[in-house]
Amino acid sequence: MGDEVILLDFWRSIFGMRVRIALAEKGVKYEYKEEDLGNKSPLLLEMNPIHKKIPVLIHNGKPICESLIIVQYIDEVWNSKSALLPSDPYERAQARFWADYIDKKVYDAGRKVWPRKGDEMEASKKEFIEVYKVLEEELGDKPYFGGETFGYVDLALIPFYCWFYAYGTIGNVSLEAECPKLIAWAKRCMQKESVAKSLPDQRKIYGYVLEMKKKRFGSE
């Protein structure tokens, strides 16, 4: 097609991973540009002057920002394979609702787990598990959130999976016992090449969290 596709991204960004998965699902070839978030590139500042954040997808010179907006754009432009959003308006609204829930609840719940200690951490852990239990219930016995095939909500949520080892090891919050269906779902997603190749290793994330925790609280 002669399309020029560039992704400005950062390896451990949950939001960047969503875009990587969407591009992989659609089989779109692109140039990946890793950003140094401590020293953002002139290209990032030019392409996302409002938020100055990754990910940014640059398609034939034009920028698209905000991960879920980028994923919807990818789904609309490369629409000949792997539909991510359902075609029915009601189901589409439901998919958008759950992706929005993930952005509003799951991201914050995870951020609160590791940087706390003692009672504060206990309260955060409880909230964390409750947020995931809601998703476990929504998933139910379906193989994917979208039903029989991997879709928009799966893609919005699965990047959090690479943080689970860090949550479990450092925060002592294991979702294995609390949300077994969700863990089975995550493992199912990880068997897809589009997902596996878009997510960093759980231990690499763990190493990063350990380092951040030491910087914040000193050694154990």
Next chain:
Amino acid sequence: MGDEVILLDFWRSIFGMRVRIALAEKGVKYEYKEEDLGNKSPLLLEMNPIHKKIPVLIHNGKPICESLIIVQYIDEVWNSKSALLPSDPYERAQARFWADYIDKKVYDAGRKVWPRKGDEMEASKKEFIEVYKVLEEELGDKPYFGGETFGYVDLALIPFYCWFYAYGTIGNVSLEAECPKLIAWAKRCMQKESVAKSLPDQRKIYGYVLEMKKKRFGSE
């Protein structure tokens, strides 16, 4: 069409107003049900068990939640007139970006203006004006955000206009001088019947803010 459409709403909800405007633009007849947010109805709790918030659109018994998701749903279902989102995927992504900016920045900036005093209020006012200046620049010389016709971004932003009198009178923040194009745009939108009939009077909002301010800080 025999559609049953019910809107669970609350008169001064910015988010509810968006849905009212979208329904008016499409000419959809619906039953408006005012919620008492201090004593939420069993119907609201049943229809939005996750967030328990208005607005909720109930279409033939099925609930759709979150204002921008509802508006997209309305645009997709009643698609024979007044398209709200652009048909081009890139323009649609841009419209979604600005509606998201409004949700992330404009709402918070407004909430910070009136409940503060002294220096804190001055800092909030500066931020408030900056947030709107970004929108003023995006609007430029176009009659509407979407171009020649009223659309998704216009609909996402215009409900804030009914708070402007309160901001100006209580917060002493006037956007008239700072963002003249935006004020002209707002007045243009208010000439549309779909908008005018969906927004409460500015003075009714002012009365409410005055009351809240007294409750929080006592009399002047």
